[in-house]
Amino acid sequence: AGIATENARTMQVVDAIEAPGVVVLDETRTARIGSQVDGKILQVAAEVGDRVAAGALLATMHSPVVHDAWADYRRALAERRRSEAELAYAVAAAARAGRLLAAGAASLQEVQRAEADRLAAEQGLDTARTDLRRAEEVLEHYGITSGDDPTGESGEVIPVTSPIAGAVLERAGSAGSAVTTGTPLFVVSDLAQLWVRADLQETMLRLLRVGSPVRIRVAAYPDETFPGTIVFVADTLDPVTRRVGVRCVVDNADGRLRPEMFATVVISAPEPRTVVAVPDAAVQSLDDRPAVFV
Numbered sequence: 001a002g003i004a005t006e007n008a009r010t011m012q013v014v015d016a017i018e019a020p021g022v023v024v025l026d027e028t029r030t031a032r033i034g035s036q037v038d039g040k041i042l043q044v045a046a047e048v049g050d051r052v053a054a055g056a057l058l059a060t061m062h063s064p065v066v067h068d069a070w071a072d073y074r075r076a077l078a079e080r081r082r083s084e085a086e087l088a089y090a091v092a093a094a095a096r097a098g099r100l101l102a103a104g105a106a107s108l109q110e111v112q113r114a115e116a117d118r119l120a121a122e123q124g125l126d127t128a129r130t131d132l133r134r135a136e137e138v139l140e141h142y143g144i145t146s147g148d149d150p151t152g153e154s155g156e157v158i159p160v161t162s163p164i165a166g167a168v169l170e171r172a173g174s175a176g177s178a179v180t181t182g183t184p185l186f187v188v189s190d191l192a193q194l195w196v197r198a199d200l201q202e203t204m205l206r207l208l209r210v211g212s213p214v215r216i217r218v219a220a221y222p223d224e225t226f227p228g229t230i231v232f233v234a235d236t237l238d239p240v241t242r243r244v245g246v247r248c249v250v251d252n253a254d255g256r257l258r259p260e261m262f263a264t265v266v267i268s269a270p271e272p273r274t275v276v277a278v279p280d281a282a283v284q285s286l287d288d289r290p291a292v293f294v
Helices: 064-102 108-141 202-207
Strands: 009-013 016-025 030-034 039-044 057-062 157-161 166-171 184-189 193-201 213-218 226-237 243-251 262-268 273-277 284-286 289-291
Touching: 016 202, 016 243, 057 184, 064 108, 193 202, 193 262, 202 243, 202 262, 213 243, 243 262
Parallel strands: none
Antiparallel strands: 009 273, 016 193, 016 262, 030 184, 039 057, 057 157, 166 184, 193 243, 213 226, 213 262, 226 243, 284 289
16 A cells, blocks of 8 residues: 555754844944035045945045134144244243353342243143144044144145945935035945844744854845854844844855845754654644644
């Protein structure tokens, strides 16, 4: 009758669940660059798709605030020079008073007054240097190196640079566009590592551990899986879906994965369990229920 028999046996299996997810940018490797000032874009130096290095020029801007910053810098620079001259004069005067006192041609009071003037000049120079450094920091905040440029003619353009190396994913604005403080200009991301976000039922919480490995599948490569790691499990459930959010990190050094791809996240239980196993062909359906004959 073609009946075959086989012994049932025990074996170790690892439970696994699948959850739909989506590939997204790794926000720790993404820079969203906005305008620091109100102004106008003069030139755009990078386009979507360009690979840029850290510190690369993306655009240049012009803003009235730069004129004010340069004016403060020039004022502070002139004050420092004046204070340096005053200190040099006060030092010479104090030395001269000391010599006159030794020769009996000056009083002790005159020497003390000259020394007090020298100390006051030193304090004035310290204050002037502090004000100059503060003015330089304002220029540096806009990406401008002051140097020793009293006219400010060489640094009135504000550079927009990338703080990280990566791909330019978004560009907002063109040459001549007026922008305000905080206006988004560029999005640059290092795509060598990405995140995969998924939502799982709360009954699966027992399988979720930060640091646990996962397998990720995408439709573009149906016969492949990409290894990943759980790096975040949400502390709260979504009040609407009653699901818990999970974030995984996946290596993308070869650049085959793309942000916004739909993905399937396969998560295995941390510990295997012992089960009784029989061949798939031994399982029959009786009254719509699985059964085996013993």
